[in-house]
Amino acid sequence: QKEVEQNSGPLSVPEGAIASLNCTYSDRGSQSFFWYRQYSGKSPELIMFIYSNGDKEDGRFTAQLNKASQYVSLLIRDSQPSDSATYLCAVNRARGADGLTFGKGTHLIIQP
Amino acid sequence: DAGITQSPRYKITETGRQVTLMCHQTWSHSYMFWYRQDLGHGLRLIYYSAAADITDKGEVPDGYVVSRSKTENFPLTLESATRSQTSVYFCASSELAGRRYEQYFGPGTRLTVT
Numbered sequence: 702q703k704e705v706e707q708n709s710g711p712l713s714v715p716e717g718a719i720a721s722l723n724c725t726y727s728d729r730g731s732q733s734f735f736w737y738r739q740y741s742g743k744s745p746e747l748i749m750f751i752y753s754n755g756d757k758e759d760g761r762f763t764a765q766l767n768k769a770s771q772y773v774s775l776l777i778r779d780s781q782p783s784d785s786a787t788y789l790c791a792v793n794r795a796r797g798a799d800g801l802t803f804g805k806g807t808h809l810i811i812q813p
Numbered sequence: 814d815a816g817i818t819q820s821p822r823y824k825i826t827e828t829g830r831q832v833t834l835m836c837h838q839t840w841s842h843s844y845m846f847w848y849r850q851d852l853g854h855g856l857r858l859i860y861y862s863a864a865a866d867i868t869d870k871g872e873v874p875d876g877y878v879v880s881r882s883k884t885e886n887f888p889l890t891l892e893s894a895t896r897s898q899t900s901v902y903f904c905a906s907s908e909l910a911g912r913r914y915e916q917y918f919g920p921g922t923r924l925t926v927t
Contacts, residue, residue: 735915744903744918745856789856793914800846800858800871801916 705726707790707804715812720777722807724790726769733793734766735801736775738786745789749775780811817919819904822874825925826894834889834922836904844907845887846916847871847879849900852915856903893927 704727714720722736733752739803751757751764751773763776773792777784787808791801816839826832836845847870848871858871860879866918868879876898878890891898904919 733914737918744921747915747917750915791856799863799869800848800861801856802858803848803856805853805855 704801705790705792705804707788707807709805710808711810712807713810713812714780716780716782718780720780720784720809720811722725722775722788722790722809723740724773724775724804725771726773726792726802728739728792728794728802729771731771731792731794734764734773735791735793736762736773737789737791737803738784739789739806740786772799777809782811782813785809785811816849817904817906817917819902819922820923822920823864823923824849825927827927828895829893832891832894832924834891834904834924836887836889836919838885838887838904838906838919840906840908840917841884842906842908843884844909844914844916845881846905846907847877847887847889848903848905849873849898850903850921851900859889859902891924897924898924899926900924 706725732779736749739745749764751766757764765774787806789806790804818837846861848856850856862868862881902922905916907914908917
């Protein structure tokens with residue numbers, strides 16, 4: 702059974718600090734990796750995607766992928782109170798465009 | 814540009830009734846998906862579709878039926894609703910390009926089965 706694991710939190714980080722969110726996955730055939738942000742009562746919003754080993758930066762966000770360790774992470778620099786949300790890690794199933802497997806999410810709280 | 818919309822946004826129905834949740838996207842994406850989100854389980858794939866008239870089961874398809882006669886619409890029907898189908902339902906769409914694709918979600922439908 703393919704699984705995506707995340708620490709549920711809550712993860713509390715002071716405003717202005719770096720928030721580090723982690724995710725592991727079990728399917729070695731996974732090809733694509735995504736981070737979604739979800740505010741309470743809202744739908745998931747795609748904030749980062751990564752397909753190759755290494756780092757990918759977009760503004761204050763950096764996604765890191767290590768396929769050998771089956772590990773994906775999301776760093777949020779200069780954390781803001783508006784970053785407080787649940788962050789969902791998702792991976793594509795090995796067969797391609799047949800849906801994503803999601804972790805249960807990490808609840809992030811940025812303390813002013 | 815509306816993107817992806819779902820209707821109704823909220824629905825209360827009784828056990829045993831049939832209910833249909835609608836999903837409509839304006840991007841002409843080939844791929845569409847239905848997920849449900851429950852506390853303790855996260856988001857789980859119910860059904861997906863690669864194109865009009867092509868659908869396939871996801872992780873939790875039992876009790877659900879889908880159809881896709883037009884590219885832009887992907888309705889989800891609960892044939893005989895049960896309390897365990899109380900959930901938030903999200904529709905998503907994507908356009909596959911090579912080995913990469915990004916899925917975009919609709920606003921969701923909160924369904925309560927009494």
